[in-house]
Amino acid sequence: MSTTRDGLLTAAAAAFDRDGYVRATIDDVCDRAGVTKGALYGHFSSKKALAVAxxxxxxxxxxxxxxxxxxxxxxxxxxxxxxxxxxxxxxxxxxxxxxxxxxxxxxxxxxxxxxxxxxxxxxxxxxxxxxxxxxxxxxxxxxxxxxxxxxxxxxxxxxxxxxxxxxxxxxxxxxxxxxxxxxxxxxxxxxxxxxxxx
Missing domain, CATH: 1.10.357.10 (Tetracycline Repressor, domain 2)
Structure with missing residues (x-):
């Protein structure tokens, strides 16, 4: 697993845990992971795909x-x-x-x-x-x-x-x-x- 993808999953888990799925944002996940939205969308097509991952x-x-x-x-x-x-x-x-x-x-x-x-x-x-x-x-x-x-x-x-x-x-x-x-x-x-x- 790539380091960027793993970092995004860790950041997403923290965001979903803290805010829930609805309130967690892609911006927050990107900020936590230290990546751009483009980097996130290079690995996941949507917030739902990120949550499933x-x-x-x-x-x-x-x-x-x-x-x-x-x-x-x-x-x-x-x-x-x-x-x-x-x-x-x-x-x-x-x-x-x-x-x-x-x-x-x-x-x-x-x-x-x-x-x-x-x-x-x-x-x-x-x-x-x-x-x-x-x-x-x-x-x-x-x-x-x-x-x-x-x-x-x-x-x-x-x-x-x-x-x-x-x-x-x-x-x-x-x-x-x-x-x-x-x-x-x-x-x-x-x-x-x-x-x-x-």
């Missing part, structure tokens, strides 16, 4: 986080829990773009589909490794877990309480994991946030 970059970063967690030899269910907390740490700009911005109609479905595919893949790995109870419907479980996690993020838009979001995520894991994980696997899981950023 910010979401795509965030999705790639979460995929890299998942890979790091898996390389640390964590089981699939622990990776799922820790990835949920990692997504929470970076949620603000994603929430503003997916759930508050006019771009949500044609982008949110793709993003949520990617999240569901990731959760489904981790649950399938958990089933293969014997972490799940027999008979767990992985597809239905993936849909339900993503719905619960999206619900937590939507609730956090209404209540400005970052610590509360972590408590709600912990509640999701404490509710769902005992119903799908083998008891001995659940007993070994940490369902609270990691001590340091993943």
């Amino acid at each position: 910010v979401l795509d970059r965030q999705a790639r970063e979460w995929a890299e986080t998942r890979d790091r967690l898996q390389r640390a030899n964590r089981g699939p269910l622990q990776v799922l829990v820790d990835l949920g907390y990692a997504v929470n740490q970076d949620r603000a700009v994603v929430q503003r773009l997916l759930f508050q911005a006019p771009i949500s109609d044609d982008v949110a479905e793709r993003q949520v589909g990617q999240w569901t595919a990731t959760v489904r893949d981790l649950l399938r790995s958990a089933a293969f490794q014997g972490e799940l109870r027999p008979g767990v419907d992985v597809d239905a479980c993936a849909d339900a877990v993503v719905a619960a996690l999206v619900g937590v993020h939507l609730m956090s838009l209404a209540v400005e309480d970052p610590a509360g979001v972590a408590r709600q995520l912990s509640g999701v894991w404490r509710t769902w994991l005992p119903t799908i994980a083998r008891p001995e696997v659940y007993a070994a899981l940490r369902v609270t946030p990691p001590r340091r950023r993943v």
Whole structure:
């Protein structure tokens, strides 16, 4: 990725996070990135294209986080829990773009589909490794877990309480994991946030 493009994405994420999609301006993004409008339009055709690229970059970063967690030899269910907390740490700009911005109609479905595919893949790995109870419907479980996690993020838009979001995520894991994980696997899981950023 070019340095200019990466700088524009970083500047755009900061602008969308601070001002939201509607109020953030191309001028502000250019000022933050230290580039001209011509440079921005050389990489992105519109503000919407810039916002979609910010979401795509965030999705790639979460995929890299998942890979790091898996390389640390964590089981699939622990990776799922820790990835949920990692997504929470970076949620603000994603929430503003997916759930508050006019771009949500044609982008949110793709993003949520990617999240569901990731959760489904981790649950399938958990089933293969014997972490799940027999008979767990992985597809239905993936849909339900993503719905619960999206619900937590939507609730956090209404209540400005970052610590509360972590408590709600912990509640999701404490509710769902005992119903799908083998008891001995659940007993070994940490369902609270990691001590340091993943």
